[in-house]
Amino acid sequence: MGLSVGIDVGSTTVKVVVLDDGIVRFWRYERHLSQVRQKTVELLGEARELLEGREFSVAVSGSAGLGMAKAAGLPFIQEVFATAQAVEHSGESVDIVIELGGEDAKIIFLSGGLDERMNGSCAGGTGAFIDQMATLLNVTADELDRLSLEHEKIYPIASRCGVFAKSDIQPLLNQGANKADVAASIFQAVVDQTITGLAQGRELKGRIAFLGGPLYFFEGLRRRFVETLGLAQEQALFPDWGIYAVAIGTALYAQEQGESFACDPLLDKLRASTGQITHRNTLPALFADEAEYEAFLTRHSAAGVATADASTYEGRAYLGVDCGSTTTKVVLLTEDDRILYQYYSSNRGNPVSVIRGQLMQIRELCGERITIAGSVATGYGEDLVKSAFHFDAGVVETMAHFKAARHFCPDVDFILDIGGQDIKCFKIRNNSIDSIMLNEACSSGCGSFVETFASTMGYDIEEFAKLGLLAEHPVDLGSRCTVFMNSSVKQAQKEGATVADISAGLSISVVKNAIYKVIRARSAEELGSRVVVQGGTFYNDAVLRSFERELGLEVTRPAIAGLMGAFGAALYAKELPLRYSTTLGLEELKGFAHTAKATTCGLCTNHCNLTVNTFSDGSHYISGNRCERPLGHRHEKKLPNLYEYKLERIKALRGRPGPRGKIGVPLGLNMFENLPFWHTFLTELGYEVVLSDLSSPALYNSGRRTIPSDTACYPAKLMHGHIENLLDKGIDTIFYPCMSYNFDEGKGDNHYNCPVVAYYPELLRGNIDRLAQVRFLYPYFGLHRPRDFVKRATRYFRELDPTISLPQVRRAADLGYAEYARWHEELCAEGSRAIAAAREAGRPMIVLAGRPYHVDPEINHGIDKLISSFGIAVLTEDSVADLVDPQRVRVLNQWTYHARLYNAAKYCTLQNDTELVQLVSFGCGLDAITTDEVRDILERGGKFYTALKIDEISNLGAARIRIRSLLGAMEERNTRRENEEEQA
Structure with missing residues (x-):
């Protein structure tokens, strides 16, 4: 059969195989970090001893190999056919092949005719997804695998992309979930994505060969596949050559082509094929030169904050902790709002440990001279921090950020906060929040979006961000989600874009996503003249410059942009009417211990996955509940819930x-x-x-x-x-x-x-x-x-x-x-009784508006009970839709369920004590219309608009924050109205 070389250039790795008479004599597997041709040349150089002095055939395959094959004039084979050839060559009896790569996933059905299913632009459920999740847990990929083998339970985690998964995982970590359980849940998410996203209705049965790097390296992933699919030992094949299957099939294909190559000429061809194409979709540079950048920095340095020396300060101090989606922020303030201590760093997958360490440092720093007179927690981990360290209070993060922004700009018109996974936008009117806009479940315009690409390219986020500041030709990447952006970035790299060009392009993309997908601004005038931007993402000067340029507006970026949640929480702590703080002291912190145990609540049919956190003083914090029952307390009088x-x-x-x-x-x-x-x-x-x-x-x-x-x-x-x-x-x-x-x-x-x-x-x-x-x-x-x-x-x-x-x-x-x-008729009558009962009790109401099937507890995930737990009566859209005349909207109003939504929104605008929250199912294309229309009706009537996007994942961390944000904004608005009435 002779000598042949197979080169498999995947999305993240290069594999090279040398076959001699059908026998593998050489194989190598390495990450290419987007340096495809250089890494290929390097690996072929390692095979020089086998190749030098002999003629051989060669071919290329892989998702990133076509461009190289064309440029170098080499034969190319589609990877599905290469995989099929490798399986046939192995002599194994196989019905189905499941192959997972760095960003590619495929299922090949061999029995009953060749049929192939492959992921499109989404890299969910692949090696890149696993890498992202390992980073989130602050462990290596190998450690993630070892942890998964020790799990006790599985949590439901979205796998269609890393962005959604982070939104599910981070609350679990912040609430104290066991890392081993989370690790196994990540692998289960990959399995679920393969079954639902790739199999697409075709049953996975027979003998299955599992190929590709993730399935080769991760035992935990292999176990999840075998258990989920119910495979007997003889049905699951995990071959040693699994990571080289495409390269082996490519080498076999090369033999069929008959074209001969020699070692040095081949290497010369590959080297000469680099840098032949230049990218064309570019944008103007962010800064013309260093001088313009320096002027920009000087202007933004004005929004600073005074500091105090903790080693000499004496008196009362106020503590704010923001346990966010990906980072922990701590601020200690003096009586006159100077910062004594600040901290900003990754949660490292264990926020409780991080915060304990910070509190011990603060206590040691304070000694007897400084008294912590108040403490407030905010962010995703607010309740956990309050329970663990006996903080005095908690505040929803939207209110904390508003408080902080007013400190720097008392007459602020608009606040934009971009964090690790969240975008929060506040319109301010009459010194209070008038409307709140939040990203729903996609974080493509957030800090983790840029950070993901930085790590993919081998840079830390600060170094990566600086590269883009003076890039001459930023790449126009549009505003797309992380996984779709992957293909745009790869294409730009193939066309010769530098890392600096891509960095600048991504920063611009973040801004476009925030402006056009979350704020939905048509002009800068909609935001007002006094705009404050904050959140860790705005430490990136390229993002800040892009935002100002896109809107044609100069904005205020506080020097502590990433600390604003903690700073606002500390300001709230100052206002607490406390005689003393209950925050744990140094000795209590030294003896602090924390354990987390997963369990399932059996008090109702929801069967919530609970995490029971136990602390060294015997206190408990239970998370994962959708109602108050597992906490052992309920409201004195049950409020109406039409769901x-x-x-x-x-x-x-x-x-x-x-x-x-x-x-x-x-x-x-x-x-x-x-x-x-x-x-x-x-x-x-x-x-x-x-x-x-x-x-x-x-x-x-x-x-x-x-x-x-x-x-x-x-x-x-x-x-x-x-x-x-x-x-x-x-x-x-x-x-x-x-x-x-x-x-x-x-x-x-x-x-x-x-x-x-x-x-x-x-x-x-x-x-x-x-x-x-x-x-x-x-x-x-x-x-x-x-x-x-x-x-x-x-x-x-x-x-x-x-x-x-x-x-x-x-x-x-x-x-x-x-x-x-x-x-x-009975529903409408019950709605009237519910309204009367809520008003008699002096409680607000929320119309939880959706479709009839949103009553299904598995679909709504207990959001109605979550709202009830805040002391709010829950109405349905169809219980109030008949109380107003049919609405005229800007679109063709041809759907029965939608018409009810519009009527319900109008009804809410006519009631001082009623708000609307819209439930939206992922995948509902029609709701792209209804959300805009419902928002328009509510905002024209002076009401807030809140949408909750839901699918099969039941983690309600983000929903809880959105509902609490709505309640906080309602309280601010009511206070404003009362003040206006008093002045009148």
Whole structure:
């Protein structure tokens, strides 16, 4: 067979294999750090002894290899075919190949015809994802693997990209979750992403070969795959050549090409192919020269803060701690607002340990001369810090940042805070917060966005940021999420962009994302003339310069931009009416100990994953709860919660035996809305209606393998589990109609169901093989025209059972319509009672607005209970939508559920004690419209807009902050109104 060389240039690594008569004589695997050609030349140089003096064939493969192959004139093979060749060459009997690389993931089905599924632009569930998560936990990748082998439980963590995963992991760390459990959960997230994101409805069974670096190096990941897929030992193949599979297949392909090369000419070809292309999509330089940059620095140095010498100061001091998403910040203030002590650093995956160390330093520094007279915590870890170290109070971070900004600019109009994973924007009017905008779950405009790319390229964030300041040709990367940006950055590198050009381009991208995706500003005038920017990201002068240039506005950046949360918390501590502080003293800190134990709450059907933190003084802090029950205390009087009311009504429905047997109905999507009609109609026709069980993670997992697309919303994905649940119950007739139209409520221009709700039965029929073994009924019906429905239903059901007559169908339909109307009337009446009860108790109300299926606890993740825990009554959009006239909006108002949202928003603007929070499911394209319209209605009516994006991940850390931010803004606004009334 001769001598051949296979070069596999992946997204993060280069693999080189030399075959001699089909036998591997040389293999190397190294990271290329974006220096693709240089690293390839280096590895081929190591194989010189085998290659020199002999002719050999060569070929290239890999996601980053095509450009090099073209430039050097070398044969190229697509990696899927290279992998298939390697597996065939191995002689192993394999049905499926799962290969995970640095940023690429693929599944190749070999049995039953070659079929390949590969990730697109998203690097979630790959080696790069694992590297990011290891960095977040402040461990090496090897340490992450070792930790995972010691886990006791698995937390649900998003894996579709590192950004979302961080939003799930950081609260767990801040709340004291065991690192071993988090490590194993990260690997489980990779497995889940592979099954749902790549398999796309095709079952993973037979003998599976697991290839690629992550599966080769991480035993914990291998275990999670085997356990999740339920593979026997002989079904899971983890070969020694797994990381070289593509390179081996490429070398085999090279032999087929027949073209011969010699060692030195090949190396010369590769060296000569570098730097041949220049990138063209560039932006103007951030600074023309050093002088312009120095002038910029001088202007921003004005927003400084005075300091005091802790070694000589005597008196009272005030402590603020901001335990953020990725960093911990500490500020100790004097009576006259000078900083005695400050700290800013990474959480290192263990915020409790970091804060304890800082408090001990502060106590030693203070000695007997300085008295800590007050302490306040803020940020993601606020409650944990308060409990662990007996802080005097906590404050939601939005209020802390507002307090700090006013210190530097008392008449501030607009505040933009960009942190590690969060963007917070505040519009200020009459010296109080008028509206709050936050990024939802994507942190592509945040500090971690730039930091991720810096580490990928081998730089720390400070060095990387400085490189971009004087870059001559910043790359225009637009405003995209981290994983999509990867491909843009790689393309820019291929076209000759320098690291400095990319650094500058990323800084500009951060700003564009904040302005156009979070603030959504159309002009600088919308922000006002006095803008304060803060957060650690603004330490990056390139980001600050980009922001000023994009808006054409000079802004204020405090010298302590990254400490503003802690600084604001310290200012709050000064205002506490305390005789003394309860903060732990030095001796207590020396004896401080902290353990965290994971458990599951069994007090209700939510089965929350709790983390029980126990401290050395015997006190406890429980996190992960969605209500107050596991904490052992509840409000004296239970406030109305219409989510609970609607759910209990659904749960109370029971089928009764009928002469025509059992008929299954899946409890999801529009069935939460239309079930009163269908349950009555089918029962009256003589069927015993059997509902699927309420949604749960287990139910979702039972149908996950049949989901053909990862971009569908979670409520739709759950329908696969509901169908499987009915089949597991032995139901042989399942009814789930397609419905283009909903009931006509007269609130909009039309009354459509969204396409997913309307036609998802068609998708289920095409992707769940077991449905072919039963009678799956998915007729097209419309309930908006009762007479037409009776005619169509009679024809349809008579085909199923000729004994069904027109009078029977008409009677069943009449009773169904009457029952649906009764349910709606009772809901509205319950809404009126809830409003009256809340007002009698003097409590505020929130309309938790969404779709009918958001009542499902597995979909809403207990957000209604979370809101109730703050002493707020919870209403639904459909309980108040009839209390105002139909709204005219700027878009075609053709969806029934959306029309209710607009009416509910209008209702809230007419009530002083009612706000609206909108639930939005990831993957809902229509909500790109509704969110803008609902925001517009609310803000025109002087109300705040809060949206909570939700999917299968149930961590409510971000939701809690958003709701508390809303409550804080409401309190500020009410105080302002009271002051205005007093002055009048």
